[in-house]
Amino acid sequence: MRKMGISNDAYRPKVNNLICYRYVAKAYLDRKGICVAKFSNNLPGPDWARSIIKRHKNLVTQRIATSISKCRAEVSPTIITEYFDNLQGVLVDIPPQNIFNYDESNLQDDPGKKKLIFARGTKYPERVQNHSKTATSIMICGSASGTLLPPYIIYKANDIWQSWTENGPKGFPCCDQPCCARGSRYNRTPHGWIDGLTFQDWFFLSFLPHAKRLPGKKVLIGDNLSSHIQQEVIIECEKNQISFVCLPKNSTHLTQPLDVGFFRPLKQAWRCTLDKWKSQNTRIKAIPKASFPNILKIALETMDNYGDKNSVSKNLVSAFRATGIYPLCREQVLSKLPNDNENNSEILNDTLTDYLKSQRYGNSDENAKKRRKKLYVPPGTSITTALIGLENILEDDGNVEDAVLTLTSDHESDHIVDEEDDLPEYTEPSDENIAIGSFVLVKVQSGKRKSTNFVYAAIIQDKLNNGYRVNGLKAIDTTRQSFKIVENDLFTVDLQDIIALLNTPKIETSGNRVRYKFSHSIDIKEA
Numbered sequence: 001m002r003k004m005g006i007s008n009d010a011y012r013p014k015v016n017n018l019i020c021y022r023y024v025a026k027a028y029l030d031r032k033g034i035c036v037a038k039f040s041n042n043l044p045g046p047d048w049a050r051s052i053i054k055r056h057k058n059l060v061t062q063r064i065a066t067s068i069s070k071c072r073a074e075v076s077p078t079i080i081t082e083y084f085d086n087l088q089g090v091l092v093d094i095p096p097q098n099i100f101n102y103d104e105s106n107l108q109d110d111p112g113k114k115k116l117i118f119a120r121g122t123k124y125p126e127r128v129q130n131h132s133k134t135a136t137s138i139m140i141c142g143s144a145s146g147t148l149l150p151p152y153i154i155y156k157a158n159d160i161w162q163s164w165t166e167n168g169p170k171g172f173p174c175c176d177q178p179c180c181a182r183g184s185r186y187n188r189t190p191h192g193w194i195d196g197l198t199f200q201d202w203f204f205l206s207f208l209p210h211a212k213r214l215p216g217k218k219v220l221i222g223d224n225l226s227s228h229i230q231q232e233v234i235i236e237c238e239k240n241q242i243s244f245v246c247l248p249k250n251s252t253h254l255t256q257p258l259d260v261g262f263f264r265p266l267k268q269a270w271r272c273t274l275d276k277w278k279s280q281n282t283r284i285k286a287i288p289k290a291s292f293p294n295i296l297k298i299a300l301e302t303m304d305n306y307g308d309k310n311s312v313s314k315n316l317v318s319a320f321r322a323t324g325i326y327p328l329c330r331e332q333v334l335s336k337l338p339n340d341n342e343n344n345s346e347i348l349n350d351t352l353t354d355y356l357k358s359q360r361y362g363n364s365d366e367n368a369k370k371r372r373k374k375l376y377v378p379p380g381t382s383i384t385t386a387l388i389g390l391e392n393i394l395e396d397d398g399n400v401e402d403a404v405l406t407l408t409s410d411h412e413s414d415h416i417v418d419e420e421d422d423l424p425e426y427t428e429p430s431d432e433n434i435a436i437g438s439f440v441l442v443k444v445q446s447g448k449r450k451s452t453n454f455v456y457a458a459i460i461q462d463k464l465n466n467g468y469r470v471n472g473l474k475a476i477d478t479t480r481q482s483f484k485i486v487e488n489d490l491f492t493v494d495l496q497d498i499i500a501l502l503n504t505p506k507i508e509t510s511g512n513r514v515r516y517k518f519s520h521s522i523d524i525k526e527a
Helices: 016-034 046-057 077-090 194-211 230-238 257-261 263-280 292-304 310-324 347-361 390-394 399-403
Strands: 099-108 135-143 152-156 186-188 218-222 241-244 440-447 454-464 467-475 480-492 498-502 506-510 513-516
Touching: 016 046, 077 241, 077 454, 099 194, 099 257, 099 263, 099 310, 135 194, 135 257, 135 310, 152 194, 152 292, 186 194, 194 218, 194 230, 230 241, 230 292, 257 263, 257 310, 263 292, 440 467, 440 480
Parallel strands: 099 218, 152 186, 218 241
Antiparallel strands: 099 135, 135 152, 440 454, 440 498, 454 467, 467 480, 480 513, 506 513
16 A cells, blocks of 8 residues: 555544445545456455555554544534634633633433453343433533632422532532632523523522632633523623633534543542442432432542542643643644645545545535534634624514524523524515516415415416416425426416515526526425
8 A cells, every 4th residue: 555655644544444445445446547357346355454454553453433423523623723713812811710611511320330340251240239310410610720610500300499409519629719608509490401591590690700709801611502692691791801702513522621621530530429329328229319419529529639639620721721722722622633634646645535534524415404503603702792683682583584693492402403494585576576587486375265375486477467477386305495397387376476586596407307496495385
């Protein structure tokens, strides 16, 4: 392979398994116009791929990989660079104690697997320990200087009892200043995770008292879920010199300090503490809510006592450094992304690069239904009421499409909602702008009593004294963007039956077939 022109850097990208090597080799041979008789359809066999790995064992090896979702794999250097360009202006002259990151996570009622000693040859090593699938959400917030605010605990319940709020984290290793003297705060929601009201409660009662104590500008960094973007919160941020900054979508595994360097050691300490608690309470299947605060407190103390002590503070400082937020260094994140540099002089490098890009970033499909998790806002910039027009968004749902940004609502599982196609560009119809050949959206009443309303796309065929003669169109795909003419589907409509004048679609032909493709999904209701 080295003779074919592949460099060490080109060989190092993540060609995941043997079949990948085989297809890269096939693509290389096809591009060079070489046909190898020993290969079926020019595709090398598994033995060839294994021999490649064996000959280049100093460069490549097989390892167990951690899976990330396709959308996370699509985070590119361009997205990260834009994020840091915006973040650089926000963090000017901000000390580390004034830079905060918040995030929500959950702690499960299952200590997980553990290595134990069994007799050699034991086929099914098991241990008896009650556990359940329940989990309790917590909101964590920490600063780049290593200060951890007391956790905000959210129970899944309709009511909350006093016993659920006792013996929780209070004081060291969390902030022990007067602003956090009350320690952890507690709330409940029917679904068990944070929503708009609980986020406001956390912001005003947990974060804001601590932020007000600090002089100068502050920065609050986190996800841009709709439950986090509240009018009252943004207004209060402006009053207290707090910049509300959003992370790039699908990038929290790279850019969120708490995800990168805090939650894993916390959950390790949690599982260790929970295992000890369950060994002492063998008859209890699930953690009582009254016991949860104290277990969390012990877990934080266990985490802090690991190694050279003060691990909570050290993990926070390291997490902000690893995500390039403080000290500001975009290379901390960019170095974790695959190198997209191409060597155009080598055909094999081109082939390998194209294959890897298709595997990581996928192929765009213009008809694929889009999904989004986040608020559309340039990552790294701070949000203001002037920027997002929160007053109009929250008071008048009808004006949402006029806002600069779009809010998404929370989903029960992972805050994901489907994004409908962009709003169609409709024009109000009139006798002046309707001409023969115009595309329109018409309303047709049907049924015995004309009680059923249908909406069709149609083409104006002729202008009449009392209306218009139109030819109906029929959608030919589920996106409602591509249409075909229905032969002999001619009917007459009045101007009042024409709902909207559509933009001229793109005409596509295939043999004798003609179809009209609009740039947006059309709001039709066909029989």
